[in-house]
Amino acid sequence: MGSAIFICEGEQIRYVNHAAEAITEYTREELLAMNFGELVCPGSRELVVSRGPMHQEDAEFAPQGELKILTKDGAERCLDITAAPIEFDGVSTTLISAFDITECKRAEQEARLLAMTDPLTGLGNYRRILGVLNAEIERTGRTGRSFALLLLDLDGLKEINDSYGHLVGSRALCRLGDVLRACCRAIDTVARYGGDEFSVILPETTVEAAGVVASRIRKELAKDSQQPPLSVSMGVVAYPQDGETIEALLQTADRELYGMKSRGTEKPSSSIHTRMISPAAPAHRESFSDKLGSKQLLGNSASSSTGLLNRSREPAKGGNWGAGKPRQGLDWRRKKIG
Numbered sequence: 001m002g003s004a005i006f007i008c009e010g011e012q013i014r015y016v017n018h019a020a021e022a023i024t025e026y027t028r029e030e031l032l033a034m035n036f037g038e039l040v041c042p043g044s045r046e047l048v049v050s051r052g053p054m055h056q057e058d059a060e061f062a063p064q065g066e067l068k069i070l071t072k073d074g075a076e077r078c079l080d081i082t083a084a085p086i087e088f089d090g091v092s093t094t095l096i097s098a099f100d101i102t103e104c105k106r107a108e109q110e111a112r113l114l115a116m117t118d119p120l121t122g123l124g125n126y127r128r129i130l131g132v133l134n135a136e137i138e139r140t141g142r143t144g145r146s147f148a149l150l151l152l153d154l155d156g157l158k159e160i161n162d163s164y165g166h167l168v169g170s171r172a173l174c175r176l177g178d179v180l181r182a183c184c185r186a187i188d189t190v191a192r193y194g195g196d197e198f199s200v201i202l203p204e205t206t207v208e209a210a211g212v213v214a215s216r217i218r219k220e221l222a223k224d225s226q227q228p229p230l231s232v233s234m235g236v237v238a239y240p241q242d243g244e245t246i247e248a249l250l251q252t253a254d255r256e257l258y259g260m261k262s263r264g265t266e267k268p269s270s271s272i273h274t275r276m277i278s279p280a281a282p283a284h285r286e287s288f289s290d291k292l293g294s295k296q297l298l299g300n301s302a303s304s305s306t307g308l309l310n311r312s313r314e315p316a317k318g319g320n321w322g323a324g325k326p327r328q329g330l331d332w333r334r335k336k337i338g
Helices: 018-024 028-032 102-115 126-143 157-164 166-183 207-223 246-263
Strands: 004-009 012-016 064-070 076-088 091-100 147-154 189-194 197-202 232-239
Touching: 004 018, 004 076, 012 028, 018 028, 018 091, 076 102, 126 147, 126 189, 126 197, 126 232, 126 246, 147 166, 147 207, 147 246, 157 166, 166 189, 166 197, 166 207, 197 207, 207 232, 232 246
Parallel strands: none
Antiparallel strands: 004 012, 004 091, 064 076, 076 091, 147 197, 147 232, 189 197
């Protein structure tokens, strides 16, 4: 479809072309009886992305921006607008040229979502975790209210893969993801860190309240009658008490989580860090924070013990679902912690 043309005297529409009729779904007669502002979505009277006012006298270039309108049937469309003063029938008017970019905007939104979504569980991924942690640290700086971070490790995923197959292992990860969703609020962020590891970010939550969430997760997993039965190891920390940076916060939670896993006990080292009922885990295991910079999380091995279906997958450079390289600005991820 070509460019929609509106010529307006003030806001009163004086001329439209066929493309304007097609985009708005109004007839020419209906449009000529309207003000241009009547097309604009409520709350979008100004340009969404403004690079200059739409009505600018003596402009040396055409102001441009993005504007949302409502069609005759109430559908929302996004237009790329260019406006310029012209003379029409001897009257000073504004010529508005509009391209429909609705589908482009929808595709961009879907791409952003996919870039922050784990393709197996549908939860947030590593990028999502980093973004939310940074945002919560900034919010705590403004409000003084802490947030909590819950790290979880699905126990015995390798054994599940070996005994039942990787499809069942992948389903086990999805089952855990479903339980985490059910146990959390809408404002909480549930994400798959990678492999068998998950995180839950709880805004404006104390470590004691986060412990209640951990207990709720334990009870919900115990109710699950599907086979094989699932259990997780968990560690809970709060910002800024347990670390004033993302690195320090993860390191503290990591220490508790894998300390408990190595002990193979149901009793936590404090009243907050919780161990699910499960067989004792191996005493030696790569720590969660070690994986921040390891190839197991970011690596390129297709023969990981958790298999292709349940290994960490994020869109790498070039758009392939694979293990990406560390991004610039995230240098702390490459450091071996602990």
